[in-house]
Amino acid sequence: MTRSLTLLDSGLVDTHTIDKVLQSVVFFSDRVVLRASFEVPAAYRERAAEINRRVDELREAGLLGLWGHEYEVDDGGRVRFGQGAKRGRRADLVIAQGQMRESLTRMDEVMRAIRQEAYRRTETDTRTLRKGAAEIVSLRNHMASLIISSELRQDGMLSNPAVKAQLTRSLGRPQPQRFEAAVVREVLGQLQIGSLDQLSVDQIVESRRYNAGFRSLLDESLLALSRGLDPVLTPEATARELTRRYRETIAEFARPHIAGQVAQEVVWDVVGATVPSTVVFKYGLRALTWRKAAQRAKPFLLLMHLERAARRQP
Amino acid sequence: MATVASGWHDVLSVFSRGEPARVTTRHGICFDIPGLTVWLRNPADLTPPQGYLYPELIKDYRDRIFGDQRESSLLYQRLRGWVTADGSPIDQLEQATEMLRQDEHSRSAVFSMWRPEEDLGGRFPVSPVGGALRIVGDDLVLFLTARSVDVWVGFVPELLTFAQLTSDAALTLGLRGSKVCYHSWSMHLYEVDYLTYLAGAR
Numbered sequence: 289m290t291r292s293l294t295l296l297d298s299g300l301v302d303t304h305t306i307d308k309v310l311q312s313v314v315f316f317s318d319r320v321v322l323r324a325s326f327e328v329p330a331a332y333r334e335r336a337a338e339i340n341r342r343v344d345e346l347r348e349a350g351l352l353g354l355w356g357h358e359y360e361v362d363d364g365g366r367v368r369f370g371q372g373a374k375r376g377r378r379a380d381l382v383i384a385q386g387q388m389r390e391s392l393t394r395m396d397e398v399m400r401a402i403r404q405e406a407y408r409r410t411e412t413d414t415r416t417l418r419k420g421a422a423e424i425v426s427l428r429n430h431m432a433s434l435i436i437s438s439e440l441r442q443d444g445m446l447s448n449p450a451v452k453a454q455l456t457r458s459l460g461r462p463q464p465q466r467f468e469a470a471v472v473r474e475v476l477g478q479l480q481i482g483s484l485d486q487l488s489v490d491q492i493v494e495s496r497r498y499n500a501g502f503r504s505l506l507d508e509s510l511l512a513l514s515r516g517l518d519p520v521l522t523p524e525a526t527a528r529e530l531t532r533r534y535r536e537t538i539a540e541f542a543r544p545h546i547a548g549q550v551a552q553e554v555v556w557d558v559v560g561a562t563v564p565s566t567v568v569f570k571y572g573l574r575a576l577t578w579r580k581a582a583q584r585a586k587p588f589l590l591l592m593h594l595e596r597a598a599r600r601q602p
Numbered sequence: 603m604a605t606v607a608s609g610w611h612d613v614l615s616v617f618s619r620g621e622p623a624r625v626t627t628r629h630g631i632c633f634d635i636p637g638l639t640v641w642l643r644n645p646a647d648l649t650p651p652q653g654y655l656y657p658e659l660i661k662d663y664r665d666r667i668f669g670d671q672r673e674s675s676l677l678y679q680r681l682r683g684w685v686t687a688d689g690s691p692i693d694q695l696e697q698a699t700e701m702l703r704q705d706e707h708s709r710s711a712v713f714s715m716w717r718p719e720e721d722l723g724g725r726f727p728v729s730p731v732g733g734a735l736r737i738v739g740d741d742l743v744l745f746l747t748a749r750s751v752d753v754w755v756g757f758v759p760e761l762l763t764f765a766q767l768t769s770d771a772a773l774t775l776g777l778r779g780s781k782v783c784y785h786s787w788s789m790h791l792y793e794v795d796y797l798t799y800l801a802g803a804r
Contacts, residue, residue: 297630300626300628357793359797369624396656417676419677420759423726433630
């Protein structure tokens with residue numbers, strides 16, 4: 289099933305946003321959709337060319353799409369404002385004027401019902417003073433992003449690190465961060481893989497060949513959560529468990545009696561995409577097929593692949 | 603504007619008639635009129651505007667200054683219980699009113715609601731940053747300066763609350779009338795509200 293996500297919209301994209309997009313498309317989504325008229329914040333202006341180039345590359349590879357409101361684009365979908373206009377950016381998806389009116393009315397009904405949530409920072413914090421309308425305005429803006437995501441017929445929403453500080457402070461718990469995104473961030477941190485920005489588009493596309501197993505693991509965790517099978521399953525706990533299983537699998541493969549054909553097959557699968565096809569044919573396609581013993585490692589192939597890629601970097 | 607009820611629509615129409623700046627912020631894209639001053643001639647009329655969608659926010663805001671939300675309100679604390687360096691509170695509104703009672707020509711009945719150590723770089727800094735009370739003719743005039751206000755959501759509750767505060771203070775001082783001069787450095791509509799307003803205004 290194709291899974292496309294929108295970014296929580298602030299109109300700002302920085303290097304952390306790009307990293308978040310990469311984590312998403314490498315680990316658990318097929319595509320992320322950003323606002324076509326996005327701007328690079330002043331603090332990241334020196335890296336604007338790099339950010340724009342990354343967006344263009346990812347878009348060309350089909351990993352990223354751009355959306356805009358009708359008023360922001362001309363008839364050909366080209367952005368009419370700011371940096372996007374200068375770069376000739378074009379929206380792939382356009383929200384027609386007036387299309388959202390009904391949804392916004394419903395959004396305000398929900399907002400009325402939950403407006404106290406806007407002031408909640410933490411469960412136990414009762415001393416924080418309320419400023420007033422700003423918290424409500426902020427909550428409404430986040431809800432409007434959900435409406436836009438729904439209007440664009442996307443499958444969900446990613447938080448945007450460019451607004452993360454503001455988000456985590458304003459909404460406290462629950463944070464509108466995707467469960468999968470939080471797990472991935474934790475796993476990457478625990479394995480010290482670091483930023484995925486080091487990967488080229490080709491490497492990203494290649495990594496995605498291995499993400500089916502990992503996606504299944506995340507989906508299973510989410511399912512357990514939604515069915516209440518494990519109500520205390522936090523992203524951090526899930527990430528710890530995934531990392532533990534990954535390390536266990538790697539360690540097991542290093543043991544002499546296992547290190548034979550099974551390990552060889554796993555390694556083959558990992559390197560399969562990076563070695564010339566002639567070599568693959570020479571040594572036999574059989575090495576790329578899975579046997580029962582190797583099946584266990586399959587969800588972790590993506591992590592192995594990324595660890596290898598990270599080690600290859602200077 | 604004569605009243606908040608009529609004036610809100612006048613302020614909104616500035617967005618459709620003028621050329622508001624399109625600003626990208628961390629909260630989202632908004633359409634901004636930098637530095638707009640509004641004179642409210644009849645603060646005693648507290649009727650909410652027709653078409654204003656959030657009457658519950660008017661109640662919430664008023665309760666933060668006059669009602670049961672005072673203890674949890676940052677605005678109330680700053681205005682009525684400003685904490686000084688030695689920890690003792692100052693009721694700025696009461697002191698400003700008392701100053702005018704002693705000297706009706708005073709131009710020093712000023713209050714501040716901005717604390718740089720908390721607000722500069724803070725997540726939700728206060729909107730009204732300060733103001734002054736003056737007696738001009740038979741009227742008490744509140745000059746209020748707001749850092750930033752969302753015209754669609756927050757402007758009406760804020761203006762109605764300070765309108766009530768001004769007309770109450772005028773009565774306390776035995777004055778016949780009152781006015782509010784409200785100035786905001788950023789009067790804005792967020793994108794979805796701007797589009798909704800423009801669609802309805804056509």
